[in-house]
Amino acid sequence: MASQPRRFGLSKSKITAFEQCPKRLWLSVHRRDLAEQDDGATARFATGHEVGAIACALLPDGVMVDAEPDLAAALDSTRALLDTGHDRPIFEATLEHDGVLVRIDILEPDGAGGWLMAEVKSSTKAKDYHVGDLATQLWVARNAGVPITRAAIRHIDTRFVLEREGDWTGLFADTDLAALAEPITATRPDVVAAARIALAGTEPAISPSAHCETPFPCEFAGYCHAAVPAGPDWPVTVLPNGGGKRWIERNITDLFAIDPAELTSAVQKRVYEATVTGKVYHDVAGARAAMSAWAFPRAWLDFETIAFAVPRWIGTKPYSQVPFQFSAHIEEADGTIVHREFLSLDGSDPRRACAEALVAIIPITGAVIGYNASFEKSRILELAAAFPDLADALQGIADRIVDLLPVTRAHWYHRDQRGSWSIKAVLPTVAADMDYASLEVKDGGNAQEAYIEAITEGCTPERRMALDLALRAYCGRDTEAMIVLARRLCAENAESM
Ligand code: SF4
Incomplete structure (x- = not known):
């Protein structure tokens, strides 16, 4: 008798992977070892975990379905709850149909014998790809005999303001996508069949393209790109x-x-x-003219900020950009420079101390210069709104902010920037010895990771001191780099490579 082809078990995430790229699904099953997680994966996972836990805590009479010792036990537990007329929320309800297993973040009774289904996300709104996810879950749930009357994405509501410690009422908003997901449920049998055919075959011959980034950056990008012949030096x-x-x-x-x-x-x-x-574009006269009105003392300013999905400090909102550090190089007309800085690593709300430090450090006259300075200006205006007694002084700083980025974009280009005017792309073209590669903290993402590590319980004093030094070196490099760049823009003789 001919053997039956292997029937692959599927899940919501596997179907999502298949719909992004059949090769992604195939690799995730047959060559998991080739996956590479990006730097932010751990932090995203931690945020998702925290958000999910709070969504459950807001429904204190809910019951969690544990996958212990395995998912078969979760299926049995869910079935038992549903069959015995359970009438309270269920977390991680586990259902199966046609070999497709889904775990639904939250099922809530609708009071009329049906269930409201909610998938919890740390995003601030529902996204297009969520519709397909919900359609898969709707299809499985309905066929498993669970009457679903609403299918929503429960996402972060950016209007939420933390007013009492631990009170998360209002942190979430639901966007009901049932009407959009409903018609897609009819496509699920064909999608599931196609996914199984892809899994049973050899590795799909699919080349990397724009689809590798949407809806998620693919974890197999390194593997797939390595197989692509090198492109031109200057694409x-x-x-x-x-x-x-x-x-x-x-x-x-x-x-x-x-x-x-x-x-x-x-x-x-x-x-x-x-x-x-191969010749540098450098408009010296234009750069000088653009900066000629920037009065001394010039304060070269850069912030590092943290944005938590779940706000930590009273008065802050989800994803508020809270400054925990700034560097300021104060440059006098005679060329002398003094470096001043602020850094808070004790885990308390850093805003008040940051605002006071700004008022104390930034001179009351002269230009305040940022790189993409609208970011610095927004943070200062937010501090002014939070602390009325400092508002006039902070507004005075914000009013004097000017921006080095558009000056650089208009008057300098070296081909090694490869189409970018970020400070990290420009700096090596004006001061090769000032790159960020030798620093422990190399970019804003690293700075946020360092901050979170430093304020996390269990961080040793020695490690916190090392992080303190690394953060100061990084932020200081940013403002020092601005001065070096501005001087280069105004200097003659910056010609070919
Ligand atoms: S990198 Fe692109 S082509 Fe390769 S598996 Fe991922 S999505 Fe598919």
């Missing part, structure tokens, strides 16, 4: 503002192969010219 994607797209659509990937006469944007022309000639 059309270095053209800023999505300027490479029109060429890629015509199968032109090499910047050297395009017709520059078709470039209409001045900045794209500049990038093209600098790249093909």
Whole structure:
């Protein structure tokens, strides 16, 4: 007798992976060892866990379905609850249909014999791909005999303000997607069958493209890209503002192969010219003119901030950008520079101390200079709104903020920036010895991770001191880099590479 083909068990996340890319599903089952987690995966997981726990805590009469010792036990427990007329919320209800197993974050009785289904997310709104997720769960639940009358994404409500410690009432808002998910449930049998066919076959021949990032960055990107022949040294994607797209659509990937006469944007022309000639674009007169009105003493300012999905401090909102650090280099007209800074690593609300430090450190006259300075200005205005007694002084600082980024974008381009004017892309082109590679904290994401580690219970004094030093070195590098860059922009003789 011919053996039966293996019937692969599926889940909501496997079907989501299949709908993004059949190869992603195939690799996740057959070559899990090739997956690479990105740097932020651990933090995202921790946030998701915290948000999920709070959503459950807001329903204190709910019952958790444990997957102990395994998912079969969770299926049995769920079935027992449903069959015995359980009339309270159920967390992680586990259901199966046609070999597809789903765990539903929250089932709530609707009071009329049906159930409200909610998937808890740390995002601030429902997203397009959530509709497909809910459709899979609706399809399984209905076929498992559970009457679902509403299917919602329970996401963070950004209007929430923490007013009492531990009181999360109002943290979530529901977006009911049942009407959108309903028609998609009819597609599930075909999708499930196609996923099983893909899994039973050999590795799908799919090349990386834009789909690898949507709806999630794929964990197999490293593996797939390694198999792709190296592209041109200077791809059309270095053209800023999505300027490479029109060429890629015509199968032109090499910047050297395009017709520059078709470039209409001045900045794209500049990038093209600098790249093909190897000559730096440097408009000294323009840069000097742009900065000539920046009065001394100049305060070169940079913030590091933390944004928690679940607010920690009274008066803060979800994803509020709370400054826990700033660096300020104060430059006098004679060229002398003094470095001042603020850093809070004790885990308390850093805003008041940060506001006071700003008022104490930033001179009462002169330009306050940021790089992409709208960020610094917004944080200062938020501090002014939070602390009325300091509002006038903080408003006075905000009123004097100017921005080095647009000056750089208009007057400098080196092809090694590869289409970016971020300070980290520009700095190596003006001061190769000032890169960030040697620093322990290398970017804003690292700074947030360091902050969270430092304020987490269990961080030793020695480790906190090491993180303190690393954060100060990083933020100080940012403001020092601005001065070096500004001086370079105003200096003659910055020509070819
Ligand atoms: S990297 Fe792209 S092509 Fe490769 S498995 Fe992931 S989504 Fe598919």
